[in-house]
Amino acid sequence: MAHPATAERPRAATANPIDRARRQREDQRLMRKVQTGDDHAREELIERYMPLARSLALRYRRASEPLDDLIQVASVGLVKAVDRWDPERGLAFSSYAVPTILGELRRYFRDSTWDVRPARDLQELCLALEEAREALWGELGRQPTVADLAARLERQPEEIVEALQATEGRSIRSLDAPVHDEENDSASAGDLIGADDEEFERVEAGVTLERLTGILDDRAREILRLRFAEDLLQSEIAEVVGCSQMHISRIIRSSLEKLYAYGSGKEVAE
Template identity: 50%
Template sequence: MSTPPERRHRAARLLATLSEMPPQHPDRARVRAEVIEAWLPLAHHLANRFAGRGEPREDLDQTAIVGLIKAVNRYDADRGVEFVAYAIPTIAGEIKRHFRDRCWDVRVPRRLQEMRAATSEATTTLTQALGRSPTVAELARHLDRGEEEILEGLEAARAYSAVSLSAPAGEGETPLSDLLGADDEDLETAELRVALGPALAALDPREQRILTLRFYGNLTQSQIAERVGISQMHVSRILARALAKLRGRLADDF
């Protein structure tokens, strides 16, 4: 997703302004709203990646915006992480939770979806109170519903997932859950890593070398200055310029 440079720079300036404002600043709410609006293209771009999977596009956009708001609220510039690198996994995670929590393999009426949620919550509460799983009658009394409604809610829970993760995989006894991989945290930043290569290649050789020594060699600015043969202040200026170039090129892609 490409954004006009002036809009991208404005979004970065607004975010920097918001980061410097104390919590009780009278203009903080206004600036926060402007930051969210400025970064809406990123939210819509990520929502578009999940389109075509059975969910209305409007719902995906709204969910992505919720993720964007969370990213803006939780972002801490002092950690040295670029906002885009923080916001992408936050927004994508919110959309994935939407699919996990709201999407059913078999569509059932909203009434049964709500009953399933109420029954699940009541089961947890009563199990803790009773020290055992509650009966249908106990669930009915707790929720002030008829036993038939409780049974419908319990039955609806089966429609949420077509296959239990506890079901045996194939003909063996190994549960399906044991064969599933864990979340790959690196996958969330894969696109940024792909974009980083061309962005680094656009730097001049000295900028590339100093960035490599700083972030891959873990050298201090003083050590870099001694190795390259320039002053520490010069190293600092080159680092700042190189990072600004990288930010600009990476922002063009999002």
């Protein structure tokens, strides 16, 4: 992130008092034309303050946010300032435009740059924390500690820690990224995500079947087990049980009808 001191300074801020007064009168003249519907004057006023919008965008530059996107957001704030400024109130346009542009940039970072979005007050603290960290880095010549940040923002250390943790949610790592960067053969995050286990469904189905078949006698339960669990043919079951295939067929059909009637009756009862 670029330090504010290195950002491009708007020309209005470095002009002498006479130049500032002249510029303010020119801004007022253009704005009066804008209020009469002069689009050319509106475009001219916007163009005059684009360096200001760029300099403010640079204050919010992060490695993860393209500078062009930030300039576009700042430009939107500048346009809003042009459309809302009332020169009759005596406030210089630059004084009105700066908080309007900064507000647009803050809203952008608050609402549009989070993969995992925390509560709004925590988002605001995260933004203030990043600005404070950059300022303290320049002042201290080292990475500021939690205590340094807490003192600068007048917040409790616990709040600073929570904000630092929330900042990690601004962007989510790829599921293909290794879990441990120092290990070449480290598993990826995606490898650690659980999947459905079909064995759970099989066990659950077995428990359900065992509960339902409690209404059948031992012989009928064994025949159903041989048919549907062991996948034997009716002729093979007949040899195991010691009866005719036709009798096996009747037992299977009768047992299934009982189970269906029992299951239907139970569902109705529920």
